[in-house]
Amino acid sequence: MPDDANRNVPKSHRFRKQGFSFERLIRYFFASNAGLTIVILVLIIVFLLKEGLGFFPGYRRELETYRIAGLEFVDISRKNLTAHEQLVSLLNRAYYAEINGRSYQQLRRSEEAAALFNAYTDQTGPTKELILNSTQEGQEAQPAMLAVLRENYEKQRAKALANLPATPHLSAKEREEIISALRTRTPQATDDPALVTRLAEELASTQARHAEPLQAFRATIDSFESASADLGSAIMEMTESVTSTKEALQNADILEKDRRTLLAAANNVDDPAEREKLLAEAKAALAEKPDTETPMASLMERKPDCIRLHEELAKSSAAILPQLPKSLAQGEADRLLRTAKKAWPVFLSDLSAAPAKISSWTHTTPVPLSAAVVSFLTGRDWITGGEWQDFYGILPLATGSLMIALVALTIAIPVGIGSAIYVNQFASPREQAIVKPVIEFIQAIPSVVLGFIGILVFGTVLRELSVMDSLQWVPGFPIEERLNIFTAGCLLALMSIPTIFSLAEDALNNVPSAYAEASEALGASGIQTTFRVIIPAAFSGILAAVLLGLGRVIGETMVVLLVAGNRIKIPDFSAGFGVFFQPSHTLTGIIAQELGEVPLGSVHYRALFVVGILLFVVVLGINATAHRFVNRATK
Amino acid sequence: MQATLDPKPSSPAPSAEVSVAIRDLCFNYGSSQALKDITLDLHKHEVTAFIGPSGCGKSTLLRCINRMNDEIPGTRVTKGSIHIEDINIHDPSVDVVKLRRDVGMVFQKSNPFPKSIYENVAFGLRMRGVKDKQVIDQAVEESLRSAALWDEVKDRLQESALGLSGGQQQRLCIARTIAVKPLVVLMDEPCSALDPIATAKVEELVWQLKNDYTFVIVTHNMQQAARVSDRTAFFYMGELVEYSDTKRIFSNPRVRKTEEYISGRFG
Numbered sequence: 073m074p075d076d077a078n079r080n081v082p083k084s085h086r087f088r089k090q091g092f093s094f095e096r097l098i099r100y101f102f103a104s105n106a107g108l109t110i111v112i113l114v115l116i117i118v119f120l121l122k123e124g125l126g127f128f129p130g131y132r133r134e135l136e137t138y139r140i141a142g143l144e145f146v147d148i149s150r151k152n153l154t155a156h157e158q159l160v161s162l163l164n165r166a167y168y169a170e171i172n173g174r175s176y177q178q179l180r181r182s183e184e185a186a187a188l189f190n191a192y193t194d195q196t197g198p199t200k201e202l203i204l205n206s207t208q209e210g211q212e213a214q215p216a217m218l219a220v221l222r223e224n225y226e227k228q229r230a231k232a233l234a235n236l237p238a239t240p241h242l243s244a245k246e247r248e249e250i251i252s253a254l255r256t257r258t259p260q261a262t263d264d265p266a267l268v269t270r271l272a273e274e275l276a277s278t279q280a281r282h283a284e285p286l287q288a289f290r291a292t293i294d295s296f297e298s299a300s301a302d303l304g305s306a307i308m309e310m311t312e313s314v315t316s317t318k319e320a321l322q323n324a325d326i327l328e329k330d331r332r333t334l335l336a337a338a339n340n341v342d343d344p345a346e347r348e349k350l351l352a353e354a355k356a357a358l359a360e361k362p363d364t365e366t367p368m369a370s371l372m373e374r375k376p377d378c379i380r381l382h383e384e385l386a387k388s389s390a391a392i393l394p395q396l397p398k399s400l401a402q403g404e405a406d407r408l409l410r411t412a413k414k415a416w417p418v419f420l421s422d423l424s425a426a427p428a429k430i431s432s433w434t435h436t437t438p439v440p441l442s443a444a445v446v447s448f449l450t451g452r453d454w455i456t457g458g459e460w461q462d463f464y465g466i467l468p469l470a471t472g473s474l475m476i477a478l479v480a481l482t483i484a485i486p487v488g489i490g491s492a493i494y495v496n497q498f499a500s501p502r503e504q505a506i507v508k509p510v511i512e513f514i515q516a517i518p519s520v521v522l523g524f525i526g527i528l529v530f531g532t533v534l535r536e537l538s539v540m541d542s543l544q545w546v547p548g549f550p551i552e553e554r555l556n557i558f559t560a561g562c563l564l565a566l567m568s569i570p571t572i573f574s575l576a577e578d579a580l581n582n583v584p585s586a587y588a589e590a591s592e593a594l595g596a597s598g599i600q601t602t603f604r605v606i607i608p609a610a611f612s613g614i615l616a617a618v619l620l621g622l623g624r625v626i627g628e629t630m631v632v633l634l635v636a637g638n639r640i641k642i643p644d645f646s647a648g649f650g651v652f653f654q655p656s657h658t659l660t661g662i663i664a665q666e667l668g669e670v671p672l673g674s675v676h677y678r679a680l681f682v683v684g685i686l687l688f689v690v691v692l693g694i695n696a697t698a699h700r701f702v703n704r705a706t707k
Numbered sequence: 708m709q710a711t712l713d714p715k716p717s718s719p720a721p722s723a724e725v726s727v728a729i730r731d732l733c734f735n736y737g738s739s740q741a742l743k744d745i746t747l748d749l750h751k752h753e754v755t756a757f758i759g760p761s762g763c764g765k766s767t768l769l770r771c772i773n774r775m776n777d778e779i780p781g782t783r784v785t786k787g788s789i790h791i792e793d794i795n796i797h798d799p800s801v802d803v804v805k806l807r808r809d810v811g812m813v814f815q816k817s818n819p820f821p822k823s824i825y826e827n828v829a830f831g832l833r834m835r836g837v838k839d840k841q842v843i844d845q846a847v848e849e850s851l852r853s854a855a856l857w858d859e860v861k862d863r864l865q866e867s868a869l870g871l872s873g874g875q876q877q878r879l880c881i882a883r884t885i886a887v888k889p890l891v892v893l894m895d896e897p898c899s900a901l902d903p904i905a906t907a908k909v910e911e912l913v914w915q916l917k918n919d920y921t922f923v924i925v926t927h928n929m930q931q932a933a934r935v936s937d938r939t940a941f942f943y944m945g946e947l948v949e950y951s952d953t954k955r956i957f958s959n960p961r962v963r964k965t966e967e968y969i970s971g972r973f974g
Binding site: 584586587589590591592593594595596597600604605608609 | 773775778804805807808811812814816818819820821822830831833834835880883884887
């Protein structure tokens with residue numbers, strides 16, 4: 073009725089809306105809570121971006137200094153020198169691996185005998201020192217004290233003899249001989265037990281005997297090693313000059329910053345006298361622009377010299393290759409030799425490309441912003457706080473994170489999904505009641521606790537296992553580092569199993585029971601129903617479980633920081649499967665480790681924020697994909 | 708109308724071959740008795756309808772015939788037996804998986820697998836280890852034709868079965884069941900979620916297929932029972948009240964309870 077449209081409900085009427093209602097208040101309370109979380113999330117993102125995005129201009133400036141001061145020029149040669157050093161080291165390792173491999177029996181025998189003796193000296197050493205001190209100094213030795221010391225010495229001896237290590241390569245007689253020598257050994261004795269010395273001599277002579285046929289190889293290595301001597305000293309001279317240029321540039325930067333601060337302060341001061349004073353100070357701080365041209369000119373004069381040295385090294389290196397032995401008898405030695413030979417062509421082509429690079433290099437080429445981005449994303453070095461030049465390349469960190477995630481998922485996917493399938497499909501209610509809470513309980517263990525279990529138990533056990541003779545067929549054994557990608561991966565697997573298990577179990581549970589019923593009514597067995605109907609129907613949910621597990625693994629910090637070994641280097645993939653037993657650093661670990669120590673606002677500080685942004689984006693992407701799968705599964 | 712309490716089956720067609728023989732069957736859910744001394748013969752080439760109010764035990768009896776009740780914890784047959792081809796199906800030496808290959812089942816709610824139409828029909832054969840593609844192709848086409856679905860789906864066999872309409876899905880489930888040529892087809896209220904047109908199609912289908920199978924259909928729909936079945940069994944409170952020729956039950960039931968139920972006085 074149009075007439076009524078404008079008429080209000082009378083104030084006193086019971087249909088009249090009340091101005092304030094308790095219900096509304098409650099509504100606003102909850103709305104504000106929800107709103108707050110969104111505001112905080114937005115603030116976090118804004119903060120991350122604000123701190124992080126300043127990184128690229130700053131890094132660009134550093135790379136510019138790197139070029140203007142000539143460090144980049146020196147690095148062209150230095151890179152080849154390093155490659156040369158690595159080849160030399162590979163060959164040396166091959167040489168010693170060959171000798172030690174051939175003298176394996178003698179090596180183990182000597183090591184074991186020495187281990188017996190060491191166990192004894194470690195235990196009795198401190199007491200022995202005390203006895204020697206109190207008898208040696210010429211002063212009247214106190215007999216009472218000496219007696220106590222001697223008694224102690226006997227006690228330590230007994231203890232040491234009770235805890236001697238195993239010696240599988242020594243005969244019982246030989247072991248007995250060493251033990252009896254230790255049993256009668258006096259504190260004053262300085263010679264090693266006779267058999268220990270004899271075995272060491274035996275080893276030395278065997279090694280010498282095996283070195284005999286390898287003499288040519290040895291000489292080749294030596295001549296290769298000395299081939300780079302001239303290039304090395306040239307690089308050293310250039311290094312000195314460019315470092316001082318860089319320092320001058322950096323100092324000028326600092327002065328300039330000071331001056332700006334003073335000027336800004338002067339602008340904010342009202343008192344004219346004070347302002348004059350500050351302006352004068354700012355003027356004084358005005359640095360003269362450091363002279364980069366003169367040292368650069370002298371650096372450029374070295375170009376022909378550098379080129380000549382490179383050509384010489386290339387020539388002698390090319391001549392060395394055919395002189396290397398075709399193969400070596402010991403597996404490890406041969407592998408190292410083959411690795412070196414494989415690296416040779418790359419090394420030679422780098423060497424021959426160097427002269428062109430050197431002659432075309434100029435310090436005036438501008439450094440664009442994209443160079444900083446590319447260097448960050450694809451840089452193979454993460455070097456900070458160094459004297460030479462800082463590099464922020466995330467490749468070694470990303471490789472570490474990915475390899476650890478690979479190990480973790482390789483273990484966690486079969487275990488997590490397998491147990492989910494078992495619990496959901498085959499377990500009796502009693503088993504379910506035990507297994508489910510136990511697996512979910514793992515999640516309750518704080519990651520730092522898992523971390524030190526990893527260091528103390530897992531790392532040590534793995535190390536002990538890896539030196540056992542019967543396990544030497546495992547690639548990568550014996551391992552050099554107790555803390556490595558594999559240990560971190562195993563612990564992260566343990567941490568992600570509950571995530572994968574719970575979500576995969578949910579996914580299996582969400583499969584409508586009508587499917588199972590239909591399948592059974594069609595005469596499918598339990599196993600057939602599980603694998604042909606239930607798992608395919610739950611597949612996207614299981615995939616989501618795996619992705620969320622991956623997100624957990626990538627984002628986990630504490631365990632990797634404690635257990636991954638924290639070596640910032642791209643693992644050496646030439647080691648085959650052994651690559652998984654190398655230490656590594658991760659994207660998360662680097663932030664946790666370095667953020668506390670960097671100066672606020674520095675390029676390094678901002679670099680860590682960019683790593684954080686990267687992690688944020690990656691984990692967000694993984695989770696979003698996972699949720700897409702979950703939604704598809706529940707639809 | 709004679710009020711007799713004799714639940715024994717009258718045998719209108721003595722020539723019909725007995726396919727499933729149920730004798731004195733008692734069945735418990737935990738401690739509550741769901742079926743009491745059921746004795747009943749199901750005949751080959753006939754459709755038998757089970758009717759009765761909710762909770763009367765008709766579905767339970769149906770699920771006893773292919774032992775689907777085994778999956779529910781706490782259930783057991785306490786007395787009596789079910790014989791299919793003279794084999795007691797509750798004998799411990801019976802492999803329930805093999806039993807179900809001969810006793811197919813269609814459920815109340817259509818439940819095709821989230822696979823293609825083709826794979827749904829082929830599922831039973833694949834589970835028996837049939838690998839020959841030609842054999843499977845032929846069986847799929849034959850079953851879909853029998854289920855009067857072939858013309859509707861022949862061009863989209865590889866599409867997901869979940870894209871079919873409710874009626875088509877239910878017919879697909881029937882096709883899936885008969886693809887493996889079972890002896891008995893059990894249908895648990897197959898039309899309760901379908902519209903009248905889809906229901907009519909399913910009923911027609913049952914009527915056409917009954918020459919090859921023994922059909923048992925549980926239904927709440929009196930007209931449906933009257934339309935599709937040859938015999939009707941009326942259950943009440945776990946007991947078989949009356950079992951006889953469908954025509955006779957609907958025109959002249961012998962038991963007062965049956966008459967009351969059929970005429971809609973309770974249920």
